[in-house]
Amino acid sequence: MTDPIPTIAxxxxxxxxxxxxRRPLLIAHISPDGDAIxxxxxxxxxxxxxxxxxxLACQDKAPNTFNFLPFYDRxxxxxxxxxxxxxxxxxxxxxxxxxxxxxxxxxxDLPLIVIDHHITNVYFGDxxxxxxxxxATDEMIFHLARALNETLDEALATALLTGIVTDxxxxxxxxxxxxxxxxxxxxxxxxxxxxxxxxxxLDTRSMALIQLWGRALDTVELADGVISAVNTIDMRRDxxxxxxxxxxVSFILGAEEAKVAAVFTEMPDGKVxxxxxxxxxxxxxxxAFDFGGGGHPPAAGCTVDGDLPGVRREVVARLQEVVRTxxx
Numbered sequence: 001m002t003d004p005i006p007t008i009a010x011x012x013x014x015x016x017x018x019x020x021x022r023r024p025l026l027i028a029h030i031s032p033d034g035d036a037i038x039x040x041x042x043x044x045x046x047x048x049x050x051x052x053x054x055x056l057a058c059q060d061k062a063p064n065t066f067n068f069l070p071f072y073d074r075x076x077x078x079x080x081x082x083x084x085x086x087x088x089x090x091x092x093x094x095x096x097x098x099x100x101x102x103x104x105x106x107x108x109d110l111p112l113i114v115i116d117h118h119i120t121n122v123y124f125g126d127x128x129x130x131x132x133x134x135x136a137t138d139e140m141i142f143h144l145a146r147a148l149n150e151t152l153d154e155a156l157a158t159a160l161l162t163g164i165v166t167d168x169x170x171x172x173x174x175x176x177x178x179x180x181x182x183x184x185x186x187x188x189x190x191x192x193x194x195x196x197x198x199x200x201x202l203d204t205r206s207m208a209l210i211q212l213w214g215r216a217l218d219t220v221e222l223a224d225g226v227i228s229a230v231n232t233i234d235m236r237r238d239x240x241x242x243x244x245x246x247x248x249v250s251f252i253l254g255a256e257e258a259k260v261a262a263v264f265t266e267m268p269d270g271k272v273x274x275x276x277x278x279x280x281x282x283x284x285x286x287x288a289f290d291f292g293g294g295g296h297p298p299a300a301g302c303t304v305d306g307d308l309p310g311v312r313r314e315v316v317a318r319l320q321e322v323v324r325t326x327x328x
Contacts, residue, residue: 004178004179004182005179005182005183005186006179007143007146008131008134008139008140008143009143009147010115010129010140010143010144010147011127011129013127014113014115014127014129014144015147015148017086017111017113017127018047018050018052018086018148021047021052021085021086022052022053022085023052023053023054023055023083023084023085023086024047024052024054024055024084024085024086024087024088025054025055025057025079025082025084025086025087025088025107025110026040026043026044026047026054026055026056026057026088026090027040027057027058027087027088027089027090027092027098027101027102028040028056028057028058028062028075028090028091028092029058029090029091029092029097029098029099030058030059030060030097030098030099031060031244031273032058032060032062032063033166033167034065034066034162034163034165034166034167034201035091035136035137035138035162035163035164035166035167036058036090036091036137036163037058037062037063037066037069037072037075037162037163038066038069038136038137038138038159038160038161038162038163038164038166039090039091039115039136039137039138039140039141039159039163040056040058040075040090041056041066041069041070041071041072041075041159042070042138042141042156042159042160042163043088043090043115043141043144044056044070044071044074045070045071045155045156045159046141046144046145046148046150046156048071049150050148050150055076055079055082055084056071056074056075056076057075057076057077057079057101058075058076058077058099058101059077059098059099059100059101060077060099061077062075063246065200065201065204066162066200066201068158068196068200069158069159069162070155070156070158070159077101079101079103079106080106082106084107084110085110086110086111086113087102087107087110087111087112087113088112088113088114088115089102089112089113089114089115089116089124089125090115090116090137091115091116091117091118091137092114092116093116093118093120093121093122093294093295094120094121094122094124094294095124096292097294111126111127112124112125112126112127113125113126113127113128113129114127114128114129114130115129115137115140115141115144116129116130116131116137117130117131117132117133117134117135117136117137117139117140118130118132118285118294118295118296119132119285119295119296119297120285120288120289120293120294120295120300121294122294132296133175134175135164135167135168135173135175135176135177135180136163136164136166136167136168137163137167138159138160138161138162138163138164138167139160139163139164139180139183141160141163142160142183142187145160152186152187152189152190153190153191154190154191154192156190157186157187157188157190157191157192158187158191158192158193158197160187160192161184161187161188161192161194161197162197162201164180164183164184164187165194165197165198165201165202166201166202168180169202169250170198170202171184173298173299174280174298175296202247205246205247206242208239208240208242209242209245209246209247211239212231212235212236212239212242212245212248213245213247213248213251215235215236216229216230216231216235216245216248216263217229217248217252220252221316222255222257222258223316223320224320224323224324225257225258225259225260225320225323225327226258226259226260226261226262226316226319226320226323227252227253227255227257227258227260227261227262228252228261228262228263228264228312228316228319229245229248229249229252229262229263229264230263230264230265230266230308230312231244231245231248231263231264231265231266232266232308233266233267233268243265243267244265244273244275245263245265248263249261249262249263249275249276249277250277253277253278253279258279259278259279259282259323259326260276260277260278260279260282260284260319260322260323261276261277261278262274262275262276262277262312262315262316262319263275264308264311264312264315266308267303270305270306270307271303271304271305271306272303272304272305272306272307272308272311272312273301273302273303274288274291274293274301274302274303274304274311274315275301276288276295276299276300276301276319277298277299278297278298278299278322279298280298281326282297282298282322282323282326283297283322284297284298284299284300284319284322285297285300287300287302287315287318287319287322288300288301288302289302290318291304291315292304
């Protein structure tokens with residue numbers, strides 16, 4: 001019987017590196033989303049089962065939304081003095097996405113493995129396993145588990161399904177293939193709780209986040225198919241340290257007239273974080289890449305130096321050109 005899940009094989013060099021490593025340092029990208037935390041915890045849990053002593057790290061604290069994942073409580077924001085023998089970058093398209101965790105002076109002599117699914121990946125590792133055809137880095141970790149003959153149990157399956165659910169917005173993106181659904185079936189068979197994952201990661205929001213959405217929605221503008229909103233420091237000053245209006249960019253893309261959406265978040269260091277989403281057929285990844293970021297055609301982001309109004313004007317103009325080009 002033909003396997004309904006086509007094999008995606010990791011490079012032999014990656015398997016060799018994992019086999020020889022004893023204390024690998026796993027790094028998820030800054031401002032971690034479900035796929036970043038899902039792949040971090042899935043990889044850490046799997047390596048632990050293999051007899052390794054993995055270190056799970058991320059510059060920014062993992063949202064409490066994901067505290068049901070295995071090894072969530074082992075994720076650290078400080079790796080000073082860590083005695084690692086291998087570094088693995090997860091779900092990161094370029095080295096800046098690892099943030100302050102990757103200190104080149106501290107880790108330059110260690111092999112660096114990149115495991116990522118972003119089309120804008122710049123192949124910055126000693127070993128690069130990049131699969132833009134995968135819907136999530138967690139889909140790649142599923143194939144890695146297969147290559148390592150690692151059994152799916154409930155904890156591993158839950159971490160993997162979290163990344164797939166969140167990066168596909170609940171199986172609604174165009175890169176959800178029959179193979180992805182077959183993988184999902186296997187994860188469900190292993191005990192992954194789809195209903196709980198969906199509720200916790202896609203449908204549950206804190207009161208502070210709802211308040212931030214409300215304030216940011218007052219700034220919505222729509223022109224030439226591009227809808228945008230801003231999230232200022234003043235808007236969130238009394239919201240308990242909340243920074244990002246998670247999920248807002250996907251919400252405003254739901255406007256009937258919108259083809260592309262952007263949310264611009266003012267940061268205290270004089271930079272602006274830009275988050276993009278697009279309907280099928282519109283590519284925002286190249287715009288993000290041009291501004292030093294990355295992502296996928298329908299979902300991408302970047303961080304730009306400058307004041308909030310100026311960055312918004314410049315970036316929206318570029319996004320409007322994307323819409324106009326598609327319309328020609």
